[in-house]
Amino acid sequence: xxxxxxxxxxxxxxxxxxxxxxxxxxxxxxxxxxxxxxxxxxxxxxxxxxxxxxxxxxxxxxxxxxxxxxxxxxxxxxxxxxxxxxxxxxxxxxxxxxxxxxxxxxxxxxxxxxxxxxxxxxxxxxxxxxxxxxxxxxxxxxxxxxxxxxxxxxxxxxxxxxxxxxxxxxxxxxxxxxxxxxxxxxxxxxxxxxxxxxxxxxxxxxxxxxxxxxxxxxxxxxxxxxxxxxxxxxxxxxxxxxxxxxxxxxxxxxxxxxxxxxxxxxxxxxxxxxxxxxxxxxxxxxxxxxxxxxxxxxxxxxxxxxxxxxxxxxxxxxxxxxxxxxxxxxxxxxxxxxxxxxxxxxxxxxxxxxxxxxxxxxxxxxxxxxxxxxxxxxxxxxxxxxxxxxxxxxxxxxxxxxxxxxxxxxxxxxxxxxxxxxxxxxxxxxxxxxxxxxxxxxxxxxxxxxxxxxxxxxxxxxxxxxxxxxxxxxxxxxxxxxxx
Numbered sequence: 001x002x003x004x005x006x007x008x009x010x011x012x013x014x015x016x017x018x019x020x021x022x023x024x025x026x027x028x029x030x031x032x033x034x035x036x037x038x039x040x041x042x043x044x045x046x047x048x049x050x051x052x053x054x055x056x057x058x059x060x061x062x063x064x065x066x067x068x069x070x071x072x073x074x075x076x077x078x079x080x081x082x083x084x085x086x087x088x089x090x091x092x093x094x095x096x097x098x099x100x101x102x103x104x105x106x107x108x109x110x111x112x113x114x115x116x117x118x119x120x121x122x123x124x125x126x127x128x129x130x131x132x133x134x135x136x137x138x139x140x141x142x143x144x145x146x147x148x149x150x151x152x153x154x155x156x157x158x159x160x161x162x163x164x165x166x167x168x169x170x171x172x173x174x175x176x177x178x179x180x181x182x183x184x185x186x187x188x189x190x191x192x193x194x195x196x197x198x199x200x201x202x203x204x205x206x207x208x209x210x211x212x213x214x215x216x217x218x219x220x221x222x223x224x225x226x227x228x229x230x231x232x233x234x235x236x237x238x239x240x241x242x243x244x245x246x247x248x249x250x251x252x253x254x255x256x257x258x259x260x261x262x263x264x265x266x267x268x269x270x271x272x273x274x275x276x277x278x279x280x281x282x283x284x285x286x287x288x289x290x291x292x293x294x295x296x297x298x299x300x301x302x303x304x305x306x307x308x309x310x311x312x313x314x315x316x317x318x319x320x321x322x323x324x325x326x327x328x329x330x331x332x333x334x335x336x337x338x339x340x341x342x343x344x345x346x347x348x349x350x351x352x353x354x355x356x357x358x359x360x361x362x363x364x365x366x367x368x369x370x371x372x373x374x375x376x377x378x379x380x381x382x383x384x385x386x387x388x389x390x391x392x393x394x395x396x397x398x399x400x401x402x403x404x405x406x407x408x409x410x411x412x413x414x415x416x417x418x419x420x421x422x423x424x425x426x427x428x429x430x431x432x433x434x435x436x437x438x439x440x441x442x443x444x445x446x447x448x449x450x451x452x453x454x455x456x457x458x459x460x461x462x463x464x465x466x467x468x469x470x471x472x473x474x475x476x477x478x479x480x481x482x483x484x
Contacts, residue, residue, distance in 0.1 A: 170344030
């Protein structure tokens with residue numbers, strides 16, 4: 001890497017031109033203008049001086065002694081699933097000279113938030129001090145640090161910032177046993193990088209919890225150069241911030257820094273730890289995550305989790321379909337519950353034979369599941385369980401009129417038969433819900449439960465390939481006949 005943006009090195013190429021290196025670029029002039037190599041005619045040598053003078057003039061106003069960052073040594077991504085937000089922490093080895101060093105950081109074509117960029121030395125802390133931060137004129141998406149070093153040599157530094165465009169989602173697989181009384185339950189996370197930046201050999205950490213943003217990171221990234229140098233810097237000697245962080249960036253910055261400090265790696269497993277209202281997963285090992293990349297990473301697997309297979313029928317919600325549910329509780333007693341489960345997609349299977357041949361049951365999504373939370377996975381219509389309500393009789397009685405002969409009150413009586421059939425080779429439990437608006441009275445020999453003032457439910461256990469019928473009579477009072 002060049003320590004100066006200008007070098008007066010001349011080289012000759014086969015195209016008979018002279019190349020002058022200027023920073024990372026090369027300016028080229030015709031060979032006939034510069035023939036003063038050893039042995040060339042003395043009269044030709046002044047043209048070289050003229051050429052060099054012109055080139056020096058071109059870069060006279062360029063930034064001198066600016067060092068761009070070398071490649072990262074390590075990088076850590078802490079990805080928050082409740083917001084488009086990732087905390088990036090990277091380390092790099094820099095070689096400083098004694099005195100003032102200029103260091104350049106660029107975020108072109110990425111979604112990095114420039115107001116959040118931080119710099120601090122990790123070695124020679126008492127000898128390296130950040131003086132100030134500036135945004136060079138006519139240079140887009142770039143900031144420049146002026147760093148005073150009392151040490152000449154290699155220094156390990158840390159750079160932290162926020163970016164958007166990196167996200168993660170959870171995937172779950174449920175494998176129920178033949179009788180649907182237990183399941184093997186596993187989880188994985190899928191990380192997607194659309195930030196515009198490649199992250200090689202990255203440690204990935206995933207945070208469950210709600211972060212409140214005053215302004216979206218993506219908006220800050222797209223805004224380009226900030227109006228003022230609002231970058232937070234760490235003073236190596238004092239250990240505290242020099243300028244204050246941009247007030248519009250984050251209210252949750254302090255909490256995230258605490259989460260960042262609290263995480264610890266444990267090799268060869270996914271580490272999970274609680275951080276107040278957050279929960280952090282540290283994924284085993286490291287992965288290269290180029291932009292446009294997605295990868296599925298294992299999270300956990302638990303066998304023989306207690307499970308209830310449950311079926312619901314409610315015309316107002318599902319029409320004439322019977323919906324299948326898998327129910328469980330995210331608790332320690334149920335071999336789960338050591339950590340909350342983040343939002344994610346669930347695929348459910350059921351083993352149909354003793355030799356582990358299984359069939360696909362359905363798929364659904366779940367919201368954030370706290371510890372000790374009861375969970376219902378809605379897995380769609382099951383054609384092997386049938387509920388058929390039939391209206392057997394309907395009567396209108398006790399009709400009342402006002403003085404003009406208009407009907408102002410009446411009572412209806414309905415008689416219903418409910419047929420329930422289980423065509424499966426295992427027993428099931430069916431939850432049948434009926435909605436009764438108004439002032440009503442229900443008469444039946446079948447046990448039921450009031451869900452609320454307009455709904456009741458009948459819960460029927462059915463044997464394998466079993467069938468059951470029951471009836472009820474519903475009396476509903478309308479108009480002036482109603483007493484409630």
